Amino acid sequence: MEQYSNLSLVYDELMDVDYKKWADFVSTYFKDKNIELKYKKGLELGCGTGNMTIYLKKLGLDLVALDSSEDMLTKAEEKLRRERLRATLLKQDIRSYNLNKKFPFIFSFCDCFNYITNYKDLESSFKNVYNHLEDDGYFLFDISTEYKLRNLIGEKTFTLNREDICYIWDNYINEDILEMYITFFVKEGKYYRRFDERHIQKIYRVEEIIEVLNKIGFKEVEVFDDYKFKDYSQDSIRAVFVIKK
Ligand SMILES: C[S@@+](CC[C@H](N)C(=O)[O-])C[C@H]1O[C@@H](n2cnc3c(N)ncnc32)[C@H](O)[C@@H]1O
Structure with missing residues (x-):
């Protein structure tokens, strides 16, 4: 039973997510730091049907987006074409890709790291991010919380x-x-x-994630509550990590 194969057909219909709010958080976070996203290279991990891919493109990023599900990528491709936007879409596993290039921004939205179900793979996935991120680059991702x-x-x-x-x-x-x-x-x-x-x-506690990130070499880690400019707390439903290399 392949995850996200048939689900790709109904995913957008059923997702009850305010992607616009997520995109506004990304845009405001970097604007407040006077960091320009326009024309910069970005990598999106686990792009799914491309809902955030489209928003990231509209923020002006030059984007590579990857996902392990061919069916989700097909949907993403159709939607980008409809919007007349271009991104490089790749079928890759976030635990093991090697693109031989570095990006100033890496993103991953909506639980992708909860799908990494053991610590060894989580470490490989974060190491891959580290290796693909430019010095001073930013890595932004979320998890569904333990709560x-x-x-x-x-x-x-x-x-x-x-x-x-x-x-x-x-x-x-x-x-x-x-x-x-x-x-x-x-x-x-x-x-x-x-x-x-x-x-x-996998249920990860925020402290466990921070420990793995620190072990790999990511030192500056901020954790927000559900794409709001508010610190994560024990009853947050989504923890949003923003990390500077
Ligand atoms: C909940 S969906 C999120 C999709 C999209 N980011 C969004 O915000 O709607 C999780 C996505 O992660 C992808 N995924 C799960 N494990 C993966 C892996 N090991 N490598 C690449 N993609 C993975 C799935 O195929 C799926 O498209």
Whole structure:
């Protein structure tokens, strides 16, 4: 069962995310530091269907965006074409790519690092970022927090009953691993097509992430609450890390 294959078909329809707010945070963060994004090179990890790719392009970045799911990348490509924007899209795994170049900005939005389910791979993924980031460059990414995954998602079932799409989404927690089983029914003509997705995410505490980042050599780490200019706290649902190399 490949993650994000069939899901790419309904991902944008179901994502309840204020991407504009995220893009405004990125833009304001750098504007406040008098750092220009326009015409600068950027790398986006786990770009998915390209929702933030489009916003980053509109901020003027010259962008390379990668994701391990071909189907998500296909959606991203279609959307960029529709918007008449260009980005280099690559099918790559964030644990193991080597692009042989460095970027002043590296981004990753919406849980991509929760999909890295052990410390060894997390370290490789962050080392890759370190190796691809210019000196004085910035790395911005988020994770879903322990509070959200344990208290708001874990051991719960969510359902959606719409005319065009229905789902049953069961969540189980085993120590620090969250297993999500989602069965979708998507209307195609008179009938519904069923498909199943299994997603595994790891619960990371913010302190653990900072420890791995420090071990690799990232020293200046700020952690914000959910793309707001407010410090992360124990009941934040999303922790946003901004790191200067
Ligand atoms: C929740 S989606 C976020 C997509 C997009 N960033 C957004 O904000 O909508 C997570 C994405 O991470 C990608 N992903 C998960 N593990 C990955 C890996 N090891 N390497 C590259 N991409 C990965 C998935 O294919 C998926 O597109």
